[in-house]
Amino acid sequence: MTTATIGPSVASGTGARRRERPLGFVVSAIVLGLTAVILAWTVWASQTRTLSSQAQGRLNGALAELLYTVTTAQSSTRGFVLTGTDVFLDPYRQASEAFPSALDAVTQTLAAARVDGEEVEVVSDLAQQQMTFIQSVVDTRAQSGFEAASTLVASGVGREIMAELRSATRELTAASNAVIENNMRIGRLLGWGQLALLLPALGAAGYLAQLAWRRQEEARAGADLLSDVMEAAPVGVAFFDAERHLRRANGEFSGIVSATGTKTAKEWLLPVLDRVLATRTSLNETGFTFGEAGERRAILSAFPTKGAAKSQGGVGVFVLETTEQQRTKAALGEASAQLAAIGDNIPQLAWMAEPTGRIVWHNRRWFDYTGTDAASMALAGWSNVIEPEHAERVDEGYRSAIATGEPWEDTFPLRAADGTFRWFLTQAVPIRDGDGRVVRWFGTNTDVTKQRALEEEFLAAKEVAENANRAKSQFIANMSHELRTPLSAVIGYAEMLEEEVEDLGQTHLLPDLKKIEGNARHLLSLINDVLDLSKIEAERMDVFAETFELATVLDEVGSTVGSLIGKKNNRLVIQHDGALGEMHSDQVKIRQCLLNLLSNASKFTQDGTITLAAERTSVASRDWVTLSVTDSGIGMTPEQVERLFERFAQADESTTRKFGGTGLGLAITRAFCRLLGGDIGVTSEEGVGTTFTIRIPAIVEDTIEAADIPTGGDASGTGTAGTVLAIDDDPHARDLISRFLTKEGFTVRTASDGVAGLEMARALVPDVILLDVTMPKKDGWSVLAELKEDPRLSAVPVVMVSSLDEKRIGYALGASDYLVKPVEWDRLKEIMDRYRDAPGGLVLAIDDDEDTLSRYAMMLQRQGFEFASATNGRLGLQRVEERRPDLILLDLNMPVMDGFDFLAELRADPSRTDIPVVVLSSKDLSAGERQTLNAAADQVLSKTDVSLRQLAERIREVLPVGSVPSQDAPPLDTGASLIHRPTPPTE
Structure with a gap:
């Protein structure tokens, strides 16, 4: 890389010089000559400094060797003092023999290193004093025994001398290092001086000088880094020269040698050094034991190092103590054996996997059940034991658990040795270290074939029970409809007959009809109780809040x-x-x-x-x-x-x-x-x-919110059924009558005495007057007489409401009806219905029960309505197409099209969304059905809870104001339903 970087620059410079003029060439030659002279002087100066630094290095080595020799002698005497055994003195004797040569080596390096002789003499004297003291300790132990020797050692003389020796050695070493550092500093100054002198003409030479300086710095930094790394290394590190002399070692190595003893250390170290020096090849992981009883273990690795020439190379040594690792390995081996024993004896199939999910161990029961062995499982995994149709799903779930580190659980069949499959619950959990990392997985396979069979039997039984419960619910729903429908007919016909016989004056039949109606309602109540109880037991009873x-x-x-x-x-x-x-x-x-x-x-x-x-x-x-x-x-x-x-x-x-x-x-x-x-x-x-x-x-x-039910209006509202004037001096009576009649759709005005009542009657000309008898200013009889004498008021019906039972007088004076207080509200309602403004309009009843349709027809005809009918929802939609009704009475349970579908189709047409619909059914409604009906219908009534009279009231409440029969409306098709025109009431 260096050559590649420098090459182009050099070539470019050469081409430039070839183009220079002769004068420039001469100047360049002179400069180059001066450069050669300066370089020669620099080489001489650098060599001088190098020789000085080498001398200082040899001095440092000699001092280290001298200190090592004294330290070895001191360390070896400890075993002799403690045991008195002569074998411990071998290192001491070897150190004593090596001491003179070590001392001479220090003296010989003085001249070259130019170190103060007095300082060296101090080191030499201290070393000799220490050796003399060590000799005295040995002699004392040999002659006077352990106590005398211990006393001499405990005096601290040896420690003080040794401390002074180490201090003096450090000072000399520091001084030597200072000389080396000074040489390097001077070298750097020379380099900068050369650079300042030659830079204008010799840029390349300056660059080379700078590169040399950088390399020197890097070498020094590398040496410092090597020293730091060695000391920080968790293993023993040492370097020997070709003569097997120790050149550098870290504390860990020294500690191992000290624990081993010099003689023992030579026994395992020297053969290794000789072999590496002879073969120039590395030797890896040679094990040996050390310690007083050989209880500690270590491994040694050695490798050749390069010197100036191949023959001058030395040996590098790494020593790693493995005592704890060996103990841990032994403990792990024992634990693994125990775990394997436990795994082979648990009742489940068991296995373990690496953090990656690769299964590395199965227990004996796994192999016994599947008929496989470790080799086949390692080759094919579980692919040969999982039922194929489950394999992909199981593998996907397992890989997902491995990826997320979450426990895994699944149930699937495994093939037995005989080829049959049994169901197993497979579970695996991650085993984590102290930092939460997954180090392995442990899994089990538990045979759940019997439990699964029981579960399937339970599910089958549960399904049978649920089917039975659904059948029961359907039966109850059907019975609700089938029982209530005929009872509704009985009650309805009884009510109609009561009205007929009362109108015909055959009142002797009323008690029997009342018994029929009462017993029918009692039976209906019993049926409702049973059905309510069934819904409660099935938890199908809803709460409708209002x-x-x-x-x-x-x-x-x-x-x-x-x-x-x-x-x-x-x-x-x-x-x-x-x-x-x-x-x-x-x-x-x-x-x-x-x-x-x-x-x-x-x-x-x-x-x-x-x-x-x-x-x-x-x-x-x-x-x-x-x-x-x-x-x-x-x-x-x-x-x-x-x-x-x-x-x-x-x-x-x-x-x-x-x-x-x-x-x-x-x-x-x-x-x-x-x-x-x-x-x-x-x-x-x-x-x-x-x-x-x-x-x-x-x-x-x-709860389920109940739908709002429209009412006839409040006491202050304006009704559509007609105007009523109530004349009574009792404010409570006036309030009750007003509230009752307002709810019934009437407009009510009140007066507190006869005089005020007459004035209001003349001003209002009401449709009906309710009149009390005993009042201040003018009693009811007088008021009644004046009303009948007034041409504008004589035709207004007057209903006497009094605590006096004087019906004969009332009728004689022209009263239309007579009620005795306390008022029976049903009776008052019945009377007022006669004078109600007939709403008219067309009512379409859709029900599959002909009796129900017949009762609706009679009731609505009496009330002044037109009536049309249909027996299912489909026919009902046809009737709506033929003529738009003013109100629809709708059953829910019908063939062809039920009430729900009819409502959906009816409301789907925007032009029909305003047609009032009153749902009448015997069906027990679920919460969802009731919500559906509340959204689509105006009222939802139970056939068994409303009488025909109450149904008429609800129709009046829901029917739009002003609904009257259309005179030019087309007639209805009477093929499937009949239209009944209202008939005038008979006298």
Whole structure:
């Protein structure tokens, strides 16, 4: 590389000189001559300095040899002092013999090195004193024994002399090194001087001088680096010349030689030196033992070094103590043997792998099972034992685990020696060192064939059970539809017959019809209980939350059970502080729980009091509602209370015989309470009474939000069913009537006395007037008489609402109907429906049950609607195409096209998205189905939960305002459905 770098530059300079003029050539010749003279002088000066440095180096070597000789003599006497054995004096005698020549070598180098003779004399004197002291120690031990010799050694004289000797030697060595450094410094100055003198004319010569200087520096730095490396090396390092003299050694080497002893060291070192010097070849890793008992081990490597000529080369030596490595190796061998023994005796197949994943060991059980051996496994790996269809997947998983260092687990079949396959759970874990590096993997293969067979049997049994459960769920769904549909028909026809016989005046038939309706509803209630219980057991019961006023629910529940409680001459008391506020929960389930408890209380209480109490409390920043039902009935024993909430269980068998019931009500109540995030408890005393307490959160979580149900408007809104004037001096009565009729779609105005009532009637000319009798200023009879005398008001129907049962007088004065307070709201609603503005419009009913369609037709015809029908969703879409209906009544379970698909296609057309749809079905809806219907339908009703009268109310609520039959609309195709025109009501 140097030649390649310098060559072009030299060539270029030569070409330039050839083009110079003669005068320049002469000048160059003179300069070159001067350069030659200066170079000659430089060579002489450098040689002088080199000889001086060499002399100083020989002096340093002689001093080191002298110190080594004295140190060897001192070290060898220690064993003799301790044991008295003459063999330990051999190194001492050899050192004593070598001492004069070592001392002479120091003296001979004085003149060449030009060192102060007094300093050398000090070193020589100290060395002789130390040798004399060592001789005295040997003589004392030989003549006077161990104690005297120990005392002499302990005096410290020898240590002091040795310390002074080392100090003097260091000083001389330092002085010698200073001379060498000075020579080098002067050499550098000469070089810079030459460079300053010759640089203008002899750039190339200056460059060569600088290169020489750099090489000298690098050689010096290399020598320093070699010294540092040797001292830092973890092995013993030494260099010998061709005469086997030690030239340089580090502390590790000296320590090993010291521990071995000079004689012993010669025994393992000299043969090696001789062999390398003779053959000029390296000798690697020759082992030997050392130490007092030969308990330490080391290995020696030697190599030839080059000198000025091949014959002058020496020997380099590396010595590495391997005592700990040998011990570790022995311990590892023992541990490996133990691990192999353990691995061969564990019940699993076992193996180990390198960090790269290459498997290097299998236990005996592996070979016994697979019929392989170590050689075949090393050649083919697991490819011959894994079932082929699993091989790629298993290999991919194994390689992924190796790459990430994560434990590996997989299950796959392995081939046995007889060719059969068995399933094994294979697991492998990484074994890490202290730094977290993976040093190997350990894996096992556990036979899980039996467990897998059991698991497959379990999965098969589970699938059978799940199929059975699905079949059961489907059966329940079918039964829900099949049982509720005919019962709905029975109830519907009973209601219709009740209205017919009442209109015909055949009231003697009403009790029997009421029994039919009551028993049908009772049967429906029992069926609903069983179906609810089935849904609870299958965990298919959902919570549909809505926000409602709790006090209103309590009042409505009280009104519902009022007649039931009165049958046994009981009294219902509702207690709360009026600050119950709103709840966000499943109102339907809360109602059912309260109705169950109140029904039970009424059943087991006679001539007593039943109390429904409510309280709202806050615990841990969460509001809770406590509802309790207390009766003064027969009570229960502790044994009866224990099994009270069990399904199909009652207090005792006599209870069933005497009071009836299925024993499901309380079980369902508790399930509902827990579903709402709360629970129910009971306290009872036989002969005193019973208290059931429900505690549920005011805001239930994790629910399905109930769809908003449109209502007829608030008390201040404007209804579409007509205008009603209520005249009553009782503000509570006015408020209740106003709220009730507003909800029914009427516009309500009120007056607090007869005079104000007459003025409002003349101003409004309402569609209906509700009139009390006992009022200030002018009573109801007077108001009624004036109304009938007024030509503008005489045709307005007047319904008397009074606490006086004077129907004869009322009818005689021209009243249209008469109600006795307290008002039966169903009866008031029935009366008001007669005077409601007929909404008209076309209603399309889609249901596969002909009886249901027939009942819808009769009910809607009586209400003034046009009616059309279809027996499946596909026909229903055709009817919509033929004529757009004002409202659709839709069943869900139908052939050809069910209600869900019908809704999807209906709403897919933008022009039909505003057609109101009321879903009527006996199907138990899942949460997903209910959400779907809430998004597409206006109302979702259960056939079994609404009567025909209630259905008519819902239709009025949903039907758009102003829906009237289209006079020029085309007639419907009557092939698959019938259209019924409204008929005027009969008198």
